[in-house]
Amino acid sequence: MNKLEHGRRRFLRRCSLAGIGLAMPAHGEELDTVKQTELPAYEGPYYIVFNAAGGWDTTYLMDPKGVGGINRLYGENDILTEGGHRYAPTEKTREGGVSNESFFQEFGKELLVFNGLDYSVNNHAPCSRYMATGKLDSLAYPTFAALVAACRGQSCPLSFLTFGNYSATGNLVAMSRVPYLPSLKRIANADSMDGNVNSPYHDDFALARIEQAIDQRRRERKLQSLLPRQERAESMLYAAQVNSQALARVTPHIPDQLPKQRLAQQAEIALTSFKAGVCVSANLTIGQFDSHANNDRDQMRLIPELLEGITYVLHRAEDLGIRDKLVVIAQSEMGRTPDYNKGDGKDHWSIGSMMFIGPGIVGDRTLGKTDEKQFALPFDTKTLTVNEEAGIRVRPEHIHQALREYAQIESHASSLAFPLGVNEDQRLERLWG
């Protein structure tokens, strides 16, 4: 086993303990020295990954074609532009939600689009995993959202929120599912009856003794021989219980009125948790994009709904004062074929796109390209232009490598434990501007 791998192994063992680090009380045998160190609030950046689950039709969004029968709802001449973006018109054809016109007009200046992403395969499960992790052939890799949560704020009580889609964590961080925001109110003050801080279960001195005993036991157990699973479980359990006390910070931010739209509901939970400093990242999901039966009808309902969700997030983040720390990524596990099938649907297509907004990301740009038949064109990773001779097929691992670098976690031990295998000369170093 090489040195690097020794390091990895050591790290993997350590990182399961790392969640304790920030939350570990100052220990002492005497009761008065055992005081919980308050977990510092996580202050950003915050990451939201939108998943258009099922496979979006990029030609109805950021990679318009209007030729060769690819789109029935508009022609090439109908394609619109906004700064550096070309997009499909949907104002007249959408069912509810936010049109492309509104979205690009409002956010185009800060929006980075990458077209011509090669998913390589076109099946839902492998593609979802590939897009979420940057690794096609391993079930062990964490999603980007989980990875960044582990690197940035592993001890946050809701460090990695997920509402569906592929959400593997690589055993680095616990995933949280919060179905309904007010449900957090009930558990926010866990040591008080019915969450009422005026009615604690235990007197302060008794509770302090309990914490002291748990802490002592934990320290002694760490010195014992445990199986890796035991060690992980005990560490994560301890961190979860200790860090859970920070959940009390969430309740002041829970709004009285909750939105009704499904993406906005997810977003509200994530944003409230961001604001409270208890969360790093969230996987938001909207499904049913798999439009085999009736592509245009489905996509004209779902793309506007997705854009409405993104718009809600950006507006609400502004209200909460965290907009400048918010990173938004929108993706799907595949695209749709250039042709309609025998029905009115479109099937799976292994070429697609991604969208990014966030601090430090230079917007008003569309990188990468597909041809008139919706095939990806080779991309020069240094000049960020199409290059038929020297370009490469940009795949999820390239994007994920760039995302790790953007989040400044590429050298973090958690990232190193899950290498993406992207050669230096293929890195998208200037992707973000």
Add this chain to the structure above:
Amino acid sequence: MISSLHLDDIANEPFDGSRESLRNPWLLITKGKSLRSIWAYTVPIPGNRCAFARAVWMPAFHLYQHSIVGAIDVRDPSKCHSSLFRRFAISIALIICFGLHVIWGSSLRAQQISGGSCPELSQSSGMPFARQVFEQVVLTECYRCHVESGEASESEMVFQTPRLGFTESQRQVIKQNLDAIEVVARRRESGKSVLLQKVVGDLDHGGGQILKADSQGFRILSRYVASLDEPSSVPSDSKNLGSNDFFRNVERLNHQRLLRKAVLSLAGRLPIESELKQVSEGGDVELRSVLLNVMGEEAFFDRLREGFNDIFLTQGVDGNPDSTVLSYEHFEKTRLWYQKYDLSHIEDEKERRQEGYRLAREYRAALLEEPMRLIEYIVRHDRPFTEIVTADYIMVSPYTSRGYGVFEEIANRFEDSEDPFEFIPVRLAALRGRQEKENQESQTGFYPHAGLLSTLQYLSRYPTTETNRNRLRARMFFQHFLGIDVLELAARDSDAAAATERYEIPTMQASECVVCHKILDPVAGLFQDYWRFDRNFAIYGKRHEGWFEDMFDAGFNGEGLPAEERWRALQWLGERTAADDRFAIAMTRHAYRLLTGRVPLSAPSDLEDPRFEMRHRAWREMQCEVERIATAFIQCDYDFKELLIQWVMSPFYRVDGVAMASLDENRMLELDDVGVVRLLSPEQLERKIFAIFGKRWGRLTDQTAILYGGIDSKEVTERATDPSGAMGAIQRTLSNDVACRNVAFDFSRPKAERILFRSIETTTLPNESVQSDVQIRKVIQHLHWLILGREDAIDGVEVDRTFRLFSEIVADAKAAGNFDSREAWSCRQGLLSDVDDPHYTVRAWRAVVTYLLRQEEFLYE
């Protein structure tokens, strides 16, 4: 519209597992109980128990029973003589049987308990290099296409599927497979090995490029090719894979703790004293006996249904099942029976309305339960578990049978015809549509039931669409019943877009697509007559244009569906599934998941991963155990209880820690997934609280259950495996609240009825006398066992710590001086008698229980 047939031969009287029966199995015979249950109780033979018992013990029991009956028939003295002679002969036979049992049983037991269940891996020479190459590279990269049912079935390199069982025939198949690859590896074109050229996409390889020339996989194959000409070139670092006992330096639970763990897991209760004594004295043999008893309890069947729903997710049918499961087309007149149900005897309108709501609610719940009740029925009656794909019946309750329109015909078979959740097996008649042309084709007049496969719930849960063409159903079939994730077959770098564009029918022509579709589409075709997807309208129905021609023909595993079998295509599929070794493997994996909450390790495929060797070893050991247990499962006529017992006895379930202070990094990587260490689900946690305290907490439901990592079988289908901060908060609340509800309450019970504090009073104070301290320590010892399942010494470090917690809180309170002499108001509600707390001991004990409830041994399994 629908008629039914009683299946008299289906219903066996269930074994009640009573204590009386346990002590005197002969009573079971005279009571007409299932013989299978009897020998399972009385002949606890490790290893191939079922085959042995069937072959030897069961006939012996029959004979012995007759001899006893004859012997006691004093009304006919002539029988006495002959019966005495018979008894003598049978006794001799029994002695011989016992001898065989001891010889065979002990050898099997030795293998079972020692672990190292992988015969080939435990050889000192390790696995041959060629076999390693096959498993590490060929199996993951070539095998999917180069099999008889695969895309490359016409090629010169076609692999056979080894049968289970570590048998000579299995070894032969492995040898044939190794020979097959060797032939291609040795053959040269342009001076280079054909194998090495094909795998990088040269020589017009149908599958294109499989490995890059600079990949680890290619390097391994190159070494293999070189080793054929020069055996000494076999790399030395690859020879010792698995050369040692995989479980060396790993500690295992003793029988008592193992029993506690298994009983809590399977039946949500703690073992009783006599059971603990039984396994303590009798070891594995008695453990098996107790477990079989436990698997007759109702709580076990609750757990069984819950565990299998985690896999099949049939509770997650969308919409109201009285409309989606029972379609308008076929059940129009009966499915909404509750709307017309006569409730006029309830005078109060509100009550009547409420009763109507209850009817609908429980009817819908019962409809969703049917598939899992089928599994329960099969296991409860010791029927071969293959019936989950072959059962020619479904389970119905008084409520659901009304929905099917068959209640009147079967009403007298129910013990309580108003019980919504009493289920009995029934075979439905073939469906009749509103128009004759929509009637279901059937040569027998019955619906062609095929276990779960053909249930309307399964078909609703996994619906089709015009373009999906039943592929979702086919995919789920492979995943659920054969343990194959078909989509993963294609999970490798390719250019799917180009392949799609290049061919007219990519799913039949492009190798990237064919690899899955050749397997998937024939099975999709078997579902072809369940071709309705207008929710609420129908599930069964033929496609008017005929089945798709741009798909591979209906069939399974390379065998086409005969036209005359089409009306019963799912039965045809079920029969073949049941006979397929992969079914046994899949069920073995399901059983493991049921017990541990996770699936067994999958084969690692990332050869570039520097941890590959260790991960592969870990997978190989697990796979070996899966195969061993699956073999026993088949030999036991697919007895699912036996499957669970095999896993419980397995070292993979028994491991408890590592014996050495530090193991090297590689060893720890090998052991990375070893051990159950399962975060209890909300349902399991509630059951555990009930088992310990005698009442549930009752708050791990609905949204709190989801927040605590539970599932809804629809949107949320995977249980959380690690606790988040939100879950940590729930754990804190739970520990506080459960302690609050139970500590003072327990003291309020008559002493003899107490669960927690049977041997102590609230007036017993710490540090007052040796006697009082011992008393307190004994209670702590008891609490550690009861709540944590720990067997701690009375003066051990754990008891010390808990004692210190208790005594320090009492001392702190005394030092503070001014405290209420009663428990907190909320924690003294509903007491059976007054419990004062003048010394703060009740609250200190509450703190102790809170402390224990927050520990891993309570919250995990």
